[in-house]
Amino acid sequence: MTTTAESSLHELLTAxxxxxxxxxxxxxxxxxxxxxxxxxxxxTDAMGDANPVYTDEDFARGSVHGEIVAPPAMIQVWTMPGLARAKGAASPMDDVLGALDENGFTGVVATNCEQTHHRYLRLGETLVPATRMTGMSGPKTTALGVGYFVTWVVTWYSGDEPVAEMMFRVLKFRPREKKSEPEARAPFPLRPAVNKDTAFFWDGVREGELRIQKCGDCGELRHPPGPVCPSCRSVNRTHIVAAGTGEVYSFVVHHNPPVPGIETPFAVAVIELPEGVRIVGNVVGCPLEKVGIGMQLRVTYREMDDELVLPMWVPRES
Amino acid sequence: MRTLTEKDIESGTTLPPLRVDLSPTLVISTALATMDFTPVHHDVERARAQGSKDIFLNILTTMGLVERYVTDWAGPEALIRGINVRLGVPAYAGDAIVFSGTVVSREGAEVTVEVRGTVSLGDHATGTVRFCLPG
Amino acid sequence: MYSLSGRTAVAGIGATEFSKASGRTELQLAAEAVFAALDDAGLSPSEVDGLVTYTQDSNQEISVAREVGIGDLSFFSRVHYGGGAACGTVMHAAMAVATGAASTVVCYRAFNERSGRRFGQPDAGLGGEPSSQGMEMSWHVPYGLMTPAAWVAMFAQRYMHTYGASSEDFGRVAVAMRRHAATNPAAWFHGRPITLEQHQASKWIVEPLHLLDCCQESDGAVALVVTSAERARDLRRSPAIVSAAAQGSGAGQMMMTSFYRDDMSGLPEMGVVGRGLWEMSGLAPKDMQAAIIYDHFTPFVLSQLEELGFCGRGEAKDFIANGGIEIDGHLPVNPHGGQLGEAYIHGMNGIAEAVRQIRGTSVNQVGTVHNVLVTAGTGVPTSGLILSQD
Known part of the structure; x- marks a missing residue:
């Protein structure tokens, strides 16, 4: 995302x-x-959901609902367009998603779905959906490729009463080149060794999560991770997902000698996370002279080649 | 078929795990029951042409299974208030999804459960379900 | 309790010339240094029954034994952790001699570190090794944090922040070492002193380290002969008695990257070594007439002076600025010019200088030296010695 063409595209999409x-x-x-x-x-048959308030009239009558109600998670089903795909009213999302498609961000993957249910729906109610776009951010480098996150909210009305809402976020991305194509990127030369003790961290990075090992017994957090909890000897390992923020505890700017795969000079920092552990990473996205102890950072992810994603750190205000 | 009460639930309570085998029948029947006719949820050829290894679960079903997981445990009269899901790796036909959950808070009758649905590739869905106990 | 103190001595030292291209194999360098050390002690190869080197040395003990004509070996061992092994080789040798596992042990280190494999060059394979060290490196190498200078710079930056030290404070170490080397004919930088301005003007290697904060890269070999104090008294040279020998590793220790423990402004592993040395010898910092402080990078000279108790925390910059480490200073440090000035032989050349100071034969003799403290590689599990006059 450094060329003029890319930055004017970014302005266009943002506008x-x-x-x-x-x-x-x-x-x-x-x-x-x-x-x-x-x-x-x-x-309910397809889901294997045997809850009788949805289908058993007698049970439902005696329940808190007093009658049959619809499963809350079915909310979106009622207004799905169906196979006929009658062209409905325009959605505010059409232009944005279309523009992303046209500019090569043809891949799509849903990342979040959050439903709020104000009340249960009764038989006979007819719903009307209403959609508003609430956000767009990017371009971001993800494990799938560079893309934009687009967020919208659908509210369902029964008459004039809003009965449920759903926030939906998708990543529209430029699919990565296939490995077999001649443009396939050269592998990044500085690869970590990964084993059973550390795979969770690198898996997390690929999914856009900064994971910190947490002892499944005593709860102690630990980075770098290891097979045995030094506090309680437990081998029952779990992890938490870090908030993704941190502060420079120490740092260096590497000038010489040249390092394979990285252009010099570059900054590397020991970063203290609010969770209480430290991690090492590159500080990018700002002039090197701005890097200093105490600088506030947030994590981002950079695809180094077709397989390796590394967490990187950028100034928090950006 | 009893609905849990405040006495039954406290922060830290874990839910019994639930395993759902993702047969092609389940993937297709849930896609159709949610009125989702996108080919990647019922047509293997088309799914593969798009780079997926098989047909996979649609999001409306993921939401439905997460809801079912919690109400199977909490009981029929638990009142679902919110379902927040962060989507991860695809849940392909032929795989199985295993749900696990922990109560992370209970304030009066309002309960929040952290839910994780894991497939062989990793976490398919992670998130929280909020519900109220009746009464 | 049985103590190692005073039971053994360094009875001979030997070295090759120090160069940038030795023109011969590392095994030949090792053999030459061992011959020189045995000749210095007045011993023949057949009297040697033990050999100790670094795990990083490419010359097997049996290969050296074959070249030198050493026959039966009853003791051989290697010490790990890069330059942290230096004084550890003497400790292992001393323990073997004191317990009767061997009678005469030669410690050696030989490499073509400039013309062969250079430690200062990035090695992309560092992070890929499926060993516990490879796993440690995997948290750093992918971000290009992969040279010794870079690892030390990370500590130096925090040290500067904590104690208000500056690049000039590090530079004064380099200037002192080069001044010492300037009058040592064996030093690579013989006759070539530097000024603080030159230090400041030298190119960045890894900020906050300039080129002149980094030791040189050298080809060469050093060997030391360790035997019982009793036997050493009968040999050609006056013995350098091993008053104390210690190894040290700290909590949360890593190889050069101990960034995850509470404090990054000290070297806890050297604190372990220091406590061990003072306890075993019954001596204190004031009893040292000189010190050989491992100086692969200038900032760790400051931290070591503090860890060993020669000055308080954060006070090393003042100790040094006031001429404390000069040959006529409060604590003459590295009269031979150290690894910044003489040569980088992974700390073994410093032990040889300590022996010369005890004998009173150094070209930069600091007067009568009753006791000298020696340290080994820093940032890694390390070691130390106190050598004393008989």
């Missing part, structure tokens, strides 16, 4: 995103069918 966020909530097409027992039954 489009901001415009669509300003549009606010846009109502969609009402559900084809009201909340109904056959679709609920079909859903």
């Amino acid at each position: 489009l995103g901001e415009r669509q966020i300003a549009v606010g909530e846009v109502r969609g097409v009402a559900a084809t069918d009201p909340v109904n027992l056959p679709m609920i039954h079909h859903w």
Whole structure:
């Protein structure tokens, strides 16, 4: 993301995103069918969900609900377009997702889905969805490739009453080149050794998580990790995901001799995490003379080649 | 079929694990039951053409299974208030998903459970479910 | 309790010339140094029954024994952790002699560190080794933190921050070492002193370290003969008695990258060595007339003076600025010019200088030296010695 073309594309996409966020909530097409027992039954069968409040009239009548209710997680099902795919009302997401597609960010993967249910739905209610875009950030380097995170919120109305909301976030990314293609990147020469004791960390980095080993028994956090808890001898290892922030505890700027795979000069820091452990990493995304002890950082992830992703640190304000 | 009460739940309570085998039938029937006809959830050829190794679970089903995992344990009258899921590796047909969960807070009747759904490739879904106990 | 103190002595020292390209194999260098040390002691190869070297040395004990004509060996061992092994070789030899496992042990270190494998060059394979050390390195190498200068610089930066030390404070160590080397004909930098301005103007290696904060790279070999104090008294040279020998590793220790323990402004492993030396010898810092302080990089000279109790925490910069480590100073340090000035033979040339100071035969003799303290490689598990006049 260093060329002029890339930065003007970034401006264009950001402007489009901001415009669509300003549009606010846009109502969609009402559900084809009201909340109904056959679709609920079909859903509970497929899910293996035996909860009788969804399907057993007698049980439901005697329950807190007093009647049959729909499974909350079914909320989105009611307004799915179905196979006929009738072209509905425009969504504020269409332009943004379309522009990302056109600029090569054709890959898509959902990263978050958060539902809030204000109340249970009864049979016969007809829902109308309304969508508003709430955010776009990027470009970010992820394990899948460079991309933008796009977030929107759908609110479902029964009449004028909002009954549920869903925040949805996707990553639109430029798919990586296939390894077999001639442009395949040369492998980054500075590879870590990975074994059973450390694989969780490198797996986490590939998924965009900075993982810290946590003893499954006494709870002690530890980095670098190891097979046995030095506090309680436990081999029951778990991990937490760090908040992803940190502070420079010490640092160096490497000038000589040349290092394979990295352009000199570059900065390396010992970073103290709020979780109480230290980790070593490169400080990037700022002039080297800005790096200093006490500097506040946040983690980001950089794809070094087709296999290796490394955590990197950037100034927190950026 | 009893719904748990405040006495049954405290922070740190762990849920019994639940294993769901992801047969092609399950992947396809849940996709259709959630009205999701995207080919990668029912057409192996199309899924492979897109670089996936098989058909895989759709997100609406992930949300449904997470909800089911919690209400199977909490009981039929637990009132679901929120389901927050962070999506990880795909859950492919032929694999199995194992859910585990821990109560991370209970304030009065409101309970938050941390849920993790793991497949052979790693975490498919991690997140929290909020619910209220009736009464 | 049985003590090692006073039971053994260094009875002979030998070395090759120190160069940038020896033009011969490391095994030949080893053999030449061993011959020189045995000749110095007045012993023949057949009287040697033990050999000790570094795990990093490329010359097997049996190879050296074959070249030199040493026959039966009843003791051989190696000490790990790079230059941290230096004084450890003498400790192992002394323990073998004191317990009767061997009667005469030769310690040696031989390498073509400039013309052959250079430790200062990045080695991309460091992080890939499936060993516990490879796993340690894997937390650093992928970020390009992979040279000794860089590892030391990380500590130096924190030390500067904690104690308000400056690059000039490190530079004064380099200037002193080069001044000492300037009058030592065996030193690579014989006749070539430097100024603090030259130090400041030298190129960055890894900030905050300039080129002149880093020791040189050398080809060469040094050997030492260790035998019982009793036997040493009957040999050609006056013995350098081993008053104390110690190894040390600290909590949370790593190879050069102990960044994860509470404090990064000290060298706890050298603290372990120091406590061991003072306890075993019954001596104190004030009893030392000279010290050989391992100087692969200037900042750790400051930390060592503090860990060993020659000055308080954070006070080394003042100790040095006031001329404390000069030949006529409070504590003459590295009269031979150290590894910054004489040669980088992984600390073994410093032990040889300590023996010369005890004998009173150094070209830069600091007066009568009753006791001299010697340290080994820093940032790694390390070792130390106190050698004394009989």
